[in-house]
Amino acid sequence: MDIKQQLLSRLPSVDECLKSPYGQGWAGSYPRRIVLRSIREVIEEKRREILSGNDPDLSIDVLAMEIEERIRRHSSFRLQPVINATGVIVHTNLGRSILSERAIENIVDVARSYSNLEYNIEQGKRGERYSHLREILVELTGAEDGIVVNNNASAVLLCLNTFAKDREVIVSRGELVEIGGSFRIPEVMRSSGAILREVGTTNKTHLRDYRDAFCGDTALLLKVHQSNYRVVGFTEEVSIDELVRLAGEFKVPVMADLGSGCMIDLKRYGIYGEPTVQEVIKAGVDIVCFSGDKLLGGPQAGIILGRGWMIQKIRKNPLLRALRVDKMTIAALEATFMQYLDEEGAIKEIPTMRMLLQPVGYIRRRARRLYSLLKRHEGLKADIQIIQETSRAGGGALPEIEVPTFAVSIKPQGLTVNALEKRLRHGRPPVITRIRGDRLLLDMRTVNNNELKILGECIVSALTRQQGA
Numbered sequence: 001m002d003i004k005q006q007l008l009s010r011l012p013s014v015d016e017c018l019k020s021p022y023g024q025g026w027a028g029s030y031p032r033r034i035v036l037r038s039i040r041e042v043i044e045e046k047r048r049e050i051l052s053g054n055d056p057d058l059s060i061d062v063l064a065m066e067i068e069e070r071i072r073r074h075s076s077f078r079l080q081p082v083i084n085a086t087g088v089i090v091h092t093n094l095g096r097s098i099l100s101e102r103a104i105e106n107i108v109d110v111a112r113s114y115s116n117l118e119y120n121i122e123q124g125k126r127g128e129r130y131s132h133l134r135e136i137l138v139e140l141t142g143a144e145d146g147i148v149v150n151n152n153a154s155a156v157l158l159c160l161n162t163f164a165k166d167r168e169v170i171v172s173r174g175e176l177v178e179i180g181g182s183f184r185i186p187e188v189m190r191s192s193g194a195i196l197r198e199v200g201t202t203n204k205t206h207l208r209d210y211r212d213a214f215c216g217d218t219a220l221l222l223k224v225h226q227s228n229y230r231v232v233g234f235t236e237e238v239s240i241d242e243l244v245r246l247a248g249e250f251k252v253p254v255m256a257d258l259g260s261g262c263m264i265d266l267k268r269y270g271i272y273g274e275p276t277v278q279e280v281i282k283a284g285v286d287i288v289c290f291s292g293d294k295l296l297g298g299p300q301a302g303i304i305l306g307r308g309w310m311i312q313k314i315r316k317n318p319l320l321r322a323l324r325v326d327k328m329t330i331a332a333l334e335a336t337f338m339q340y341l342d343e344e345g346a347i348k349e350i351p352t353m354r355m356l357l358q359p360v361g362y363i364r365r366r367a368r369r370l371y372s373l374l375k376r377h378e379g380l381k382a383d384i385q386i387i388q389e390t391s392r393a394g395g396g397a398l399p400e401i402e403v404p405t406f407a408v409s410i411k412p413q414g415l416t417v418n419a420l421e422k423r424l425r426h427g428r429p430p431v432i433t434r435i436r437g438d439r440l441l442l443d444m445r446t447v448n449n450n451e452l453k454i455l456g457e458c459i460v461s462a463l464t465r466q467q468g469a
């Protein structure tokens with residue numbers, strides 16, 4: 001018998017694996033089909049290794065370890081929590097906003113039982129899904145009425161379709177933005193059936209540019225938040241107040257796509273340039289929309305506020321049915337908005353706001369705690385420091401708000417920084433970091449205090465594991 005045949009004959013069968021003490025353990029803890037699939041996969045891999053001339057370790061202990069690792073992978077969720085050490089608070093790739101505890105509790109309550117989602121309890125008859133958020137939206141923002149859809153992209157689409165189908169919408173060329181690769185104002189405009197009327201240039205748009213564009217076919221004047229880019233230098237844009245005045249002359253409504261939708265005046269905390277939703281409504285903008293999961297700090301949603309007759313018209317658009325929110329979104333949004341009734345409470349309890357406005361001293365303290373957790377391990381092969389940094393709070397999702405922060409900076413020895421980054425990313429839980437030169441940065445703005453211990457363990461494990469592992 002040749003050596004390959006000999007090795008192949010030593011491979012256990014699926015049945016032998018199942019009947020081993022390991023197999024009996026798995027049978028009690030995991031679904032049978034996942035156990036079977038994992039055993040088959042590992043045996044098949046070993047078979048291939050043998051056929052390609054290798055001599056793998058076929059002891060049952062080694063096989064069982066690999067099978068168990070495989071079982072664990074197959075039975076864990078693909079969508080999973082990660083530690084965000086990037087410092088980007090509203091990180092679209094990492095799920096944007098973390099919900100507040102109250103929002104989470106409310107989702108659980110509403111998901112666990114039947115609810116009055118579309119039932120009017122007082123009158124004992126059919127009710128309206130959108131009614132639950134109406135009062136709180138009006139109370140907080142001063143708008144006449146409001147409605148909520150699946151996300152802000154659908155909000156923009158729905159508004160344009162309702163008010164400007166087959167008619168013209170005037171937009172500045174400086175505001176024809178693309179957000180996150182898939183939301184582009186000109187394309188959304190086309191999908192809605194509205195006709196884009198561009199005015200001005202990329203860097204400068206004057207009031208007269210808007211004025212010259214008005215015609216009998218003008219349905220709407222749209223202002224779009226530039227969100228993830230800035231025009232700097234020789235620039236000019238027309239203020240909301242001026243647009244409202246001009247549109248009033250022509251009796252055409254003004255719409256603002258605010259993108260983020262901030263409820264708290266950030267100027268009071270030293271962050272400038274982001275208007276609040278309340279200010280924009282007060283300025284007389286007729287229809288305003290923004291995301292639920294950016295600065296607001298709630299679930300994915302698109303909030304539309306505005307004149308009573310306009311929201312009424314939106315309610316009658318059949319497209320609304322295709323974009324409607326589910327009960328869990330409503331539950332989370334209602335709880336989040338309720339928290340904004342008390343600004344101080346909102347800043348403490350809504351994670352997005354808390355992370356944005358926390359004093360930099362807190363972040364430094366967190367960096368020091370992680371630093372000392374790491375320093376407790378003697379012989380860690382790395383140069384570890386605490387550094388002061390500036391982080392962009394919003395990534396691609398928010399205005400380019402820059403805030404000072406502190407990071408733990410690690411330069412590994414005997415391991416490349418790319419390898420360290422990869423090990424952390426593949427850890428349990430995955431830790432997402434950024435690389436600067438030959439150092440790995442862990443920005444402490446977006447790390448929670450209760451994540452510090454496990455984060456420390458992940459880093460130690462990544463730095464001490466054998467090469468190649």
Ligand SMILES: *Cc1c(COP(=O)(O)O)cnc(C)c1O
Pocket residue numbers: 151152153154156179183224225226227228257258259260290291292301302397
């Ligand atoms: C983010 C953003 C959108 C898209 O919002 P989603 O909630 O991601 O659909 C639309 N317009 C602007 C200006 C934005 O910043």
